[in-house]
Amino acid sequence: GAGVSQSPxxxxxxxxxxxxxxxxxxxxxxxxxWYQQALGQGPEFLTYFQNEAQLDKSxxxxxxxxAERPExxxxxxxxxxxxxxxxxxxxxxxxxxxxxxxxxxxxxxxxQLSVL
Amino acid sequence: AQKITxxxxxxxxxxxxxxxxxxxxDTSDPSYGLFWYKQPSSGEMIFLIYQGSYDxxxxxxxxxSLNFQKARKSANLVISASQLGDSAMYxxxxxxAGNKLTFGGGTRVLVKP
Numbered sequence: 001g002a003g004v005s006q007s008p009x010x011x012x013x014x015x016x017x018x019x020x021x022x023x024x025x026x027x028x029x030x031x032x033x034w035y036q037q038a039l040g041q042g043p044e045f046l047t048y049f050q051n052e053a054q055l056d057k058s059x060x061x062x063x064x065x066x067a068e069r070p071e072x073x074x075x076x077x078x079x080x081x082x083x084x085x086x087x088x089x090x091x092x093x094x095x096x097x098x099x100x101x102x103x104x105x106x107x108x109x110x111x112q113l114s115v116l
Numbered sequence: 117a118q119k120i121t122x123x124x125x126x127x128x129x130x131x132x133x134x135x136x137x138x139x140x141x142d143t144s145d146p147s148y149g150l151f152w153y154k155q156p157s158s159g160e161m162i163f164l165i166y167q168g169s170y171d172x173x174x175x176x177x178x179x180x181s182l183n184f185q186k187a188r189k190s191a192n193l194v195i196s197a198s199q200l201g202d203s204a205m206y207x208x209x210x211x212x213a214g215n216k217l218t219f220g221g222g223t224r225v226l227v228k229p
Contacts, residue, residue, distance in 0.1 A: 031215065035219075040222075041221055042120075042122075042207050042219035043207070043217075043219045044219070045216045045217070048215055050215075055215070056215070089159060091159075093161070102149055102166055104151075104163050104166070105151075105163070106163075107160055107161035107162075109158060109160045110159045112159075
């Protein structure tokens with residue numbers, strides 16, 4: 001596809017359920033990021049991949065959150081035993097290059113997770 | 117640590133007028149980049165403009181310009197000739213050491229006809 005694709009667009013989970021959120025980055029993009037955006041706030045960094053390597057997971061709020069990108073393309077963010085405070089929009093972004101410097105991030109439309 | 121502050125939670129602007137969105141930042145890294153993103157109700161973050169810390173001139177992209185004042189650590193976005201489609205959330209973001217963006221809390225802009 002032409003852009004970053006995320007699925008599902010909306011997810012409703014009962015507290016305690018496990019969820020899996022998928023991100024398809026732009027083909028050929030090396031870097032992939034996950035962000036969490038609470039209602040009315042700016043996105044907060046969760047984790048970063050360069051190809052299949054998870055180089056930074058400092059933003060993951062607890063060990064219930066796990067992300068993977070096994071083949072360096074599609075990524076999955078998994079949340080185990082969901083809690084109400086996990087309710088947010090989860091944004092995925094990708095960029096062509098790796099490393100520091102100017103790299104425009106391309107964002108998906110996000111997955112809105114509601115935990116009841 | 118990096119920090120971005122957007123002090124205006126919301127703004128009204130008359131169609132065809134200009135609007136300035138404030139952004140201040142804090143970082144100890146000498147090399148950094150500042151980004152502005154637009155987030156319409158659809159949720160997607162749309163890149164608007166970029167300013168590098170060593171850039172000598174203020175960045176411009178069409179109707180968007182960035183008023184970069186390095187000594188004051190500010191990077192305000194100016195939108196000229198506002199259009200109804202400019203109604204959205206606007207986020208300022210900083211990238212310094214490492215490869216992640218740090219976002220501010222955003223400013224909601226509503227353009228009035």
